[in-house]
Amino acid sequence: MGRRERKKQAVRDKISEETIALIRRQGVDGATVEAICERADIAKKTFYNYYGSRHELMIEICDSKILVLNQELVEAALGSGKPLEEQLTFMFDQMKSNYTHADHLEKELIDYMVCNFPNHRSQGVNQLNFMNKWYTRLYEHNVARLKPSLTPDFCAEVTVAMVNGLTLNWLNDEQYNIEDRLDKLKCYLIDSFLVKPVME
Amino acid sequence: MGRRERKKQAVRDKISEETIALIRRQGVDGATVEAICERADIAKKTFYNYYGSRHELMIEICDSKILVLNQELVEAALGSGKPLEEQLTFMFDQMKSNYTHADHLEKELIDYMVCNFPNHRSQGVNQLNFMNKWYTRLYEHNVARLKPSLTPDFCAEVTVAMVNGLTLNWLNDEQYNIEDRLDKLKCYLIDSFLVKPVME
Incomplete structure (x- = not known):
């Protein structure tokens, strides 16, 4: 440079x-x-x-501060080389910790992304596709651990829908216990996506 | 009158x-x-x-044409007195059929609800709460059939997040096969929420 x-x-x-x-x-x-x-x-x-425009700057900040976390978490999880249970545990614990330490900034940025969706539909779709792409990658790398009835792209779509659903509820309800919900979601996903070890 | x-x-x-x-x-x-x-x-x-306002009329139409379907499906399912597997199968088959026969109207109304969300946040929250309330009722009536680790409100939140996530993808992608996805979601929910019958 x-x-x-x-x-x-x-x-x-x-x-x-x-x-x-x-x-x-x-x-x-x-x-x-x-x-x-x-x-x-x-x-x-x-x-x-x-x-x-100011909007262009805001979206750049939303992408770099919020959206890119999905990529970083998947890359770190895959890089660990651990089994899928532990990768998901790592990712959800990280998300939990992010919410615990979230300040005004994160809530404002997520709110901006939600409010931006209707007027800049293609940007919102790109953001959803970005999340889907990284979760698909996570499950594709671990496809041998998934129940035979499930495909990586279905698991990704379900994960993204649930993470976004919880985030929306957190955004809309001051009393919402997102840490508790993420814990429950983690257990539910591990239980519902993964083949049980043979010994059980 | x-x-x-x-x-x-x-x-x-x-x-x-x-x-x-x-x-x-x-x-x-x-x-x-x-x-x-x-x-x-x-x-x-x-x-x-x-x-x-025109908006008030639009929301009344969205509520009566789209949102109230959730209530009607849950009431019909509970009224059937059948086991939860069959209730869920009935509800998802109905949803599938609604999408198959959906015309311009449904897509326009769902789009209106999504676009309305940022500017009329409390209405959007009420709509989400309405869906959550009816699904919670469904699972509360069938709580004995749920895996012991799951609560009715968690199952409801997961169901609503997934149904809305699929709907959003359908709204944004002309090629999206919502019927196929609803089938997969139905099987996934039955498999992941319900205790297996003892004979298995």
Whole structure:
């Protein structure tokens, strides 16, 4: 990367960082282009050299902060080389821990993704497809451990639907115990997807 | 019901019928208040005596045409007095048949409900709660048939998340084979929720 590209990347990173800081403090609505430019110390014109719209920036942040976690979890699980039970346990424990430590930022970003869905349908579909792709990969690598009646893509679709369903309930209900639900979901998936070891 | 009330109900029914006819022919966007009033042969002012907004009418139609099916299916299943396997088979076969015969109307209404969610969050939450309530009732009545590790509310949450997840994929993908997916989901739920009969 040449000096020019490095400089460009530095501005991009600065915009992204300051936007995240603003969302954390004031929510997505508080992260206006004006406020972002002031904190990043750039002109509005400069902002639009980097992002076509505020929405484009928001989606980049949602993708990098929320969506990419699915990829990271699957890659880490597969990289461990452990049996599928342990891979799923690892992934759901990580998700649980993410929710336990989630602050205003995560909720704001997930809310933004949900609200964005109707008006930017193809982006929402891409996000769902991204999740499906990584879970399909997880189950394809472990296909020998799945019950013979199940296919990797069905297991992926079910997992994504349930993780998203729980997330939606968490978003809508302050009292919702997502950690407890993720624990139950983990046990349910292991029990319902996997062939029992022969000794049982 | 007095004459006055009967007359009022007749106007309400007429508005609803004509709106449904318009959606079927021209989609939700084609069902403008102007077009509805013209077909129902009423003044715009009369329309607003019956509905606070076009949106209120749309939600009433979505609830009566789509959402209430969940209640009807659960009530019919419970009323049959058959074992849970057969109740679930009945419900999923009915859902399959609804999708097979679904026309423009169903897709338009489901799309409207999805698009409505961000801007009318509490309505969307009520719709999810309605589905959860009826599925919880289904599993509560059959709790003796569920695996001991599962609770009726967890089974309901999982069922609703999966049915909605499949519906969303159907909405977004012209090629999506929802009948096949509902079949797979039916088998999966029966296998994963129910205690196996003792003879096995």
